[in-house]
Amino acid sequence: xxxxxxxxxxxxxxxxxxxxxxxxxxxxxxxxxxxxxxxxxxxxxxxxxxxxxxxxxxxxxxxxxxxxxxxxxxxxxxxxxxxxxxxxxxxxxxxxxxxxxxxxxxxxxxxxxxxxxxxxxxxxxxxxxxxxxxxxxxxxxxxxxxxxxxxxxxxxxxxxxxxxxxxxxxxxxxxxxxxxxxxxxxxxxxxxxxxxxxxxxxxxxxxxxxxxxxxxxxxxxxxxxxxxxxxxxxxxxxxxxxxxxxxxxxxxxxxxxxxxxxxxxxxxxxxxxxxxxxxxxxxxxxxxxxxxxxxxxxxxxxxxxxxxxxxxxxxxxxxxxxxxxxxxxxxxxxxxxxxxxxxxxxxxxxxxxxxxxxxxxxxxx
Amino acid sequence: xxxxxxxxxxxxxxxxxxxxxxxxxxxxxxxxxxxxxxxxxxxxxxxxxxxxxxxxxxxxxxxxxxxxxxxxxxxxxxxxxxxxxxxxxxxxxxxxxxxxxxxxxxxxxxxxxxxxxxxxxxxxxxxxxxxxxxxxxxxxxxxxxxxxxxxxxxxxxxxxxxxxxxxxxxxxxxxxxxxxxxxxxxxxxxxxxxxxxxxxxxxxxxxxxxxxxxxxxxxxxxxxxxxxxxxxxxxxxxxxxxxxxxxxxxxxxxxxxxxxxxxxxxxxxxxxxxxxxxxxxxxxxxxxxxxxxxxxxxxxxxxxxxxxxxxxxxxxxxxxxxxxxxxxxxxxxxxxxxxxxxxxxxxxxxxxxxxxxxxxxxxxx
Numbered sequence: 267x268x269x270x271x272x273x274x275x276x277x278x279x280x281x282x283x284x285x286x287x288x289x290x291x292x293x294x295x296x297x298x299x300x301x302x303x304x305x306x307x308x309x310x311x312x313x314x315x316x317x318x319x320x321x322x323x324x325x326x327x328x329x330x331x332x333x334x335x336x337x338x339x340x341x342x343x344x345x346x347x348x349x350x351x352x353x354x355x356x357x358x359x360x361x362x363x364x365x366x367x368x369x370x371x372x373x374x375x376x377x378x379x380x381x382x383x384x385x386x387x388x389x390x391x392x393x394x395x396x397x398x399x400x401x402x403x404x405x406x407x408x409x410x411x412x413x414x415x416x417x418x419x420x421x422x423x424x425x426x427x428x429x430x431x432x433x434x435x436x437x438x439x440x441x442x443x444x445x446x447x448x449x450x451x452x453x454x455x456x457x458x459x460x461x462x463x464x465x466x467x468x469x470x471x472x473x474x475x476x477x478x479x480x481x482x483x484x485x486x487x488x489x490x491x492x493x494x495x496x497x498x499x500x501x502x503x504x505x506x507x508x509x510x511x512x513x514x515x516x517x518x519x520x521x522x523x524x525x526x527x528x529x530x531x532x533x534x535x536x537x538x539x540x541x542x543x544x545x546x547x548x549x550x551x552x553x554x555x556x557x558x559x560x561x562x563x564x565x566x567x568x569x570x571x572x573x574x575x576x577x578x579x580x581x582x583x584x585x586x587x588x589x590x591x592x593x594x595x596x597x598x599x600x601x602x603x604x605x606x607x608x609x610x611x612x613x614x615x616x617x618x619x620x621x622x623x624x625x626x627x628x629x630x631x
Numbered sequence: 632x633x634x635x636x637x638x639x640x641x642x643x644x645x646x647x648x649x650x651x652x653x654x655x656x657x658x659x660x661x662x663x664x665x666x667x668x669x670x671x672x673x674x675x676x677x678x679x680x681x682x683x684x685x686x687x688x689x690x691x692x693x694x695x696x697x698x699x700x701x702x703x704x705x706x707x708x709x710x711x712x713x714x715x716x717x718x719x720x721x722x723x724x725x726x727x728x729x730x731x732x733x734x735x736x737x738x739x740x741x742x743x744x745x746x747x748x749x750x751x752x753x754x755x756x757x758x759x760x761x762x763x764x765x766x767x768x769x770x771x772x773x774x775x776x777x778x779x780x781x782x783x784x785x786x787x788x789x790x791x792x793x794x795x796x797x798x799x800x801x802x803x804x805x806x807x808x809x810x811x812x813x814x815x816x817x818x819x820x821x822x823x824x825x826x827x828x829x830x831x832x833x834x835x836x837x838x839x840x841x842x843x844x845x846x847x848x849x850x851x852x853x854x855x856x857x858x859x860x861x862x863x864x865x866x867x868x869x870x871x872x873x874x875x876x877x878x879x880x881x882x883x884x885x886x887x888x889x890x891x892x893x894x895x896x897x898x899x900x901x902x903x904x905x906x907x908x909x910x911x912x913x914x915x916x917x918x919x920x921x922x923x924x925x926x927x928x929x930x931x932x933x934x935x936x937x938x939x940x941x942x943x944x945x946x947x948x949x950x951x952x953x954x955x956x957x958x959x960x961x962x963x964x965x966x967x968x969x970x971x972x973x974x975x976x977x978x979x980x981x982x983x984x985x986x987x988x989x990x991x992x993x994x995x996x
Contacts (some may be wrong), residue, residue: 345706345775345782352777380782382744383772407748410710412717417710417745419784 267481272402272490277422281402281490283483285472287388287429288315292322297425299314301359303327304376308334309393311366314435319365327363328354332370336522337367339408341417347373348381348610358382364423367393368400368527372418375406378631379421388410389426394436394444394478397428397527398451398485403493403506409522414514420498428486430479439471443528445563446509448481450535451488453556454505457600460559461482467562505602508594509535512617519571532566533620540616541608542595554601561627568624573617575608632798637767637855639862642787646767646855648848650840652794653755657687663789664751668692669716671739673699676731676757679800684730684901692728693719697735701887704734704773712738713746723747728789732758733765733892740771744786754791755922757972759801759843760893762793763816763850767856768871774887779879785863795853797816797873806838808893808930811874813846815900816853819870820922822965824849825924832927865895870967873959874900876983880944897931898985902971905981906954906973909962926992933989938982942975 267284271538289292295303303318305312312329320326327605330350331341333513351360364374364387365472378387391401413625433441445463452460462480463470469477496502516525525533536557543553560566579593591608632649649699652659660668668691670684673675681774685691695715697703716725729739729752736754743752756766802963810828817825827845828835834842854871859876861867876948878899890898901922917933925931947954 341706341710341933349775349777352775352781377744380741380772380784382769383783383785405748409744410714410717412714412808416717416747417713419745420748445660 267477270483270486272422273494274394274422274498276420276472277311277404279422281423282427282487283397283428283430283479283486284467285429285431287427288431290319291319291390291427292324294425294427295363295388298388300363301361301386302356303361303363304354304356305329305363306332306347306370307365307367308332308367308370310334311370312386315392315432321539323564326554327535330354332366332373334369336369336409336517336527339373341408342618343373345379346407351381353375356381356385358385361424362387362392364388364401365390365392367391367396368626371396371401371407372415373408375421375423376418377406377424380405380551384421386424387421389423391426391428394433394441394482395447395526396444397433397482399447399489399593401426401428402486402489403503414517414522421489428482430475430482431479433482434473434475435491436473437470439526440564441449441494443526443532445470445481446528446532446535446560448485449559449563450506450531450557451485452506453535454508454594454602455488455492456484459488463563464559468515470555471563477626501604505585505605508596508602509538511580511593512576512620513535516569517573519575520569524569525587525627526569529566530619532560532564533569534623535560535587537616537620538593538595538621540619541593541612542597544607544612544616545595547595547597547603552596555599556596557623565627566624573614573621576617577613580613601618633844634801635848635851635855636709636895636902637787638859639769639787640775641859642769642860644787644790645850646791646793648793648795648844648851650794650796650812651672652792653683653796656684656688656755656792657689657845659790659792660726660753661726663753666751667721668719668726668728668729669695669719669733670694670730671712671742672730673697673732673735675699676735678796678969680757681724694777697738699734701734701882701892704738706773706912708738709742709745709773712742716746718744721746721750723750725750727752728755728790729753730755730757731768732756732761736761736766737771737780738878740769740786740788741773741783743977744771744784746774751978752786752788754788756791757797759847760812760891762798762847763814766791766793767851768868769862777902779882779887783834787916793847795840795847798843799840800846801992803836804891807836807892807915807928810835810846811897811900811925811931812891813850814924814928815871815873815896817924818900819873819959819962819967820853820965825964829920829924831950836927838930839883841865852921856983867968869957869969870959873961873967874903874983875881876945876958877902877941877985880941881934881936883944885934887927889934890932897925898934898989900925901988902985903958903960905984906977907919907962909977909981910960910970912962912968917961921961924986928993931989937984938979942978942992943989945978
């Protein structure tokens with residue numbers, strides 16, 4: 267059973283990746299905290315998994331629901347959940363359980379950070395994206411109209427329990443979208459993972475348990491390693507944003523509705539790869555290999571937005587400190603570099619190349 | 632110029648209590664942080680003090696407004712301010728300045744905790760209550776319908792600048808209400824402050840600068856000392872809640888509209904004193920002396936609520952861990968004790984005694 271320990275200046279906890287974790291949840295939680303458990307989940311997830319979750323509890327935990335979708339990742343949801351916690355008698359010793367995908371994890375982690383100025387919580391990610399990325403590292407938060415994740419907190423869980431049984435039931439498009447974050451992990455820091463994903467694409471995309479567990483474990487290891495070295499994103503951790511600056515712009519341009527997060531990251535990674543190539547940080551062959559792998563785990567849904575619009579939207583991204591445009595660019599397969607002087611024309615050209623590829627690949631305008 | 636240094640496991644900063652701090656604000660901020668300043672204040676405060684504040688700035692800082700009053704201490708205000716920050720281009724290096732009373736300080740400190748997952752801020756408290764209590768110690772947050780301060784964060788400022796010039800312009804009822812927190816500081820930890828407030832009541836209540844500076848400084852010292860020893864309120868810091876459990880219940884029963892916070896604390900302190908007396912933790916003479924001082928700095932506004940209602944409202948208070956009723960009770964002048972086994976009938980009796988005193992003193996039902 268792969269267990270990855272993550273230690274930062276503010277927290278130390280285990281990420282467990284295994285089959286059967288849901289069925290043994292109550293004794294696992296009991297080892298972590300004694301407080302009364304409150305599960306935050308979506309009606310869909312709960313409908314699928316409540317029997318397995320409840321099986322190990324003597325007394326059923328209180329369940330709070332957050333509707334699915336990025337549109338609900340807002341302070342109003344946090345307020346509503348906090349109000350429900352207070353009404354149900356949750357106190358400082360209570361334990362929150364984030365049982366769902368990235369939105370559930372981000373909202374619940376933030377709720378745990380601010381309810382009564384902080385109560386403990388556990389992450390049980392139920393999408394591939396959440397298992398390999400968003401549940402790890404303590405970044406929590408919600409969106410503003412002005413942009414994604416603009417309010418939030420660094421708040422680590424007591425543990426992350428990634429039950430791989432869940433992956434077998436994922437819709438194919440969610441699986442593919444989540445795998446874009448694993449490809450990102452390979453590009454930025456793990457050439458072996460990148461190669462494994464090249465060589466085992468069929469098995470992974472078919473949902474083969476062994477192959478997926480390998481990919482999840484390797485991806486988590488990359489993220490945990492980066493976060494352990496730079497918890498608060500003062501330097502190294504920025505590399506996890508590979509593909510995310512343009513990715514966030516795409517999500518904003520499409521009102522967070524049209525694409526899955528992983529798909530937007532896939533497109534953003536392609537733009538970043540073009541930028542790396544135009545700066546001659548990578549070779550044409552390396553660029554081809556990266557883009558081929560991203561598309562192999564596609565198709566990425568197309569969208570309508572001009573390059574000018576996307577570039578304009580990046581200036582509101584919080585990764586840009588004091589007006590400079592910082593980008594994470596590949597310098598090979600498995601290494602990246604933080605480039606702080608990217609100009610608007612350069613970015614525009616790379617974004618145009620990405621859009622051209624989209625038009626060529628899909629026949630959409 | 633009294634400067635009190637506060638050092639906790641997570642922060643170290645100075646609280647400066649002096650005349651003329653507003654007029655020299657820009658160079659003071661510049662020593663603390665280089666980022667672009669954003670002031671959060673109320674239209675009233677800004678109307679009174681903007682000339683003094685702006686005098687020392689070469690480039691005027693951006694000003695965001697929060698309407699006055701406890702009703703605006705909500706997540707919706709935080710969201711609106713965060714949205715304004717994002718639109719105005721505030722980034723991770725920007726500096727927030729909380730310029731106002733307790734509500735402004737609590738909301739701005741919380742906004743600083745969560746905007747882009749945390750940016751620095753400075754407290755410039757403009758009420759006596761904020762100078763002696765709420766600006767010190769890093770507790771920030773907002774109210775839910777279910778109760779006061781139920782969401783928030785521990786988030787210390789880079790500095791607290793308490794300009795005593797401001798105190799001379801305070802409405803008398805604000806001054807009196809704020810002084811209830813100083814009386815509390817005396818009761819829980821500083822018999823000299825308690826005695827000073829007994830002996831110099833006339834000068835203090837007339838707004839004498841020297842007497843008020845003495846009281847503010849001594850009160851801040853009590854709070855800073857307690858917070859330094861127990862930042863996260865795992866033990867000692869609970870003594871700062873003296874008078875606050877019933878005080879919060881009174882505020883909730885009157886929808887946070889009828890009484891100033893200090894007045895509610897004054898009534899709550901009277902109830903706690905009755906509880907201490909009924910447990911024989913203090914003598915009748917000590918109880919009389921405490922209640923006399925609280926009333927000397929009155930009158931405390933009367934309110935309508937039954938003891939049963941107030942007791943019921945305390946069970947939702949976050950100070951009650953896992954169902955037990957914890958109270959801070961006096962054991963003398965300058966010493967208190969945390970009592971964890973207070974029963975409902977006891978609490979009901981003490982609350983009745985407080986209400987009887989209110990009826991006797993004011994002729995109100």
